[in-house]
Amino acid sequence: MKHRPSKDEQAYWLILSQDKLVQLSGQSCLIEQKWSELHFLSAYADDVIKVGEYRQQNCYVIDLGQEVPDRDNIELINLRAALMSEARDAFNILARAWQVALFLRTHRFCGQCGSRMEAVHWELAMHCHRCQHRCYPRISPCIIVAVRKGEQILLAQGAHHKEGMYSTLAGFVESGESLEQAVHREIMEEVGIKVKNLRYFSSQPWPFPHSLMMGYMAEWDSGEIQVDGREILAADWFDFDKLPLTPPPFSIAGQLIQATTNRVPQ
Template sequence: MIQQNPEFERVNDAWWIVVSGDKILQHRDSPGLFRGDWQQMTDFHAWREDIIQVGEVDSRPCYVLDMDAQHVTQEVYEGISLRAMLMQLQAELFYVVSRAWQVALFLRTHRFCGRCGDRMARVEWELATQCHTCKHRCYPRISPCIIVAIRKGSQILLAQGRHHKNNMFSTLAGFVESGETLEQAVHREVFEEVGVKVKNLSYFASQPWPFPHSLMCGFLAEYDSGEISVDDDEIIEAQFFNFDALPNIPPTFSIAGQLIEATRELVSDR
């Protein structure tokens, strides 16, 4: 549920996602999302026209307020990264904050028409922007990605990306190209990144991933053939691991961590 111009002033208890620059704000003495009524959000009343409802959790509405590049008193508030905030949250709030971030990013990047260059206006009855000069209308971008856990006997294939931190290894992932099915994207990405072929694909689950606007479509697969050969571009190391000797892996709030756990269960059931 996404609503513009919500009746937020009459709500007694709400969640507030305040975006400032590339950070999400929180109280220095009370980490996490803001919670309360609009009167408690005094420092943010100047941005009242930029508030959008992005969902509801525990019967409390959730609102996003984007300050863009502006800031408030740093002694009271601090900005933390989206990833750090998401790691603090329960599953329901995780999805709402992911949505809020993408809504804020969409509105920031669609202030002007990509066709004629004139200023865009927000559509009142749906999440979209429209140019009144050429009538071009834009909706939030969603980029489908595949992510796949590959098992070989009692092992799982994990790879270290060039941009992974803390020596983390994860499952393989990549963007779906124009004209591809999800299954075709799995086969192509796996072969391009590590040089092996897979078989027996089965759909696992999906997860919105706001970095910046991806939809991760998860699969389980079995190794078919080939020798591991990393591309040395996105992937710098890959190998099959035993589950009793796994490297540093993603947490289970991410679909990568969930795929690894699902593969562990499949192996242990054999």
């Protein structure tokens, strides 16, 4: 997947430094320039990784590791802020670039024998030539579900949410478990209720750090809310016209909430 760019190649460039994205002052994180114009990146010509296309042009990621470019017109912004500020169609390419870079950072050495690994040129993988162990990017399946009860929606405040933020319930799928089983288990563990009429909604890659969110809509069946007090600090039924602070619409949580509150009553 590595690509040594020609000096006249016009493309979109994503530059990572530490755990942030590099942004040239007044510009997008997706830097649209020729390679020859990015003089401060010349030392990284052999480390350019193609991560896809954006607006019909190639998009590449360059990971500077812990180095911070010594330039006056550079800002470092975190991924959540970038996702909030960039155009909506940039979400997938930003998510993929971040996850690819994280995979390469965390698989420099073989987890089986400890030898240094090398990138495979024809696919996104790292290979150990000593023991022949090969690694691919990790994807962690998660479920996320909006639960409706009449003209109310169940929203919860998680231990890691910013103050005042309420969202839909979510959790990782466990080994040997179907997506639907994960939905029922997570809801019961976190808020102590049962649901019915489970319906698939959509999915979204979620780069925090490498999840694939699979969204569902459900209806309350039985039980009273009892939060676990660990992952979930508070939860309640909210009227559609009296929602608390909720996730932004670029997130699948925001989309689930919007779809539930806009749905015609049955």
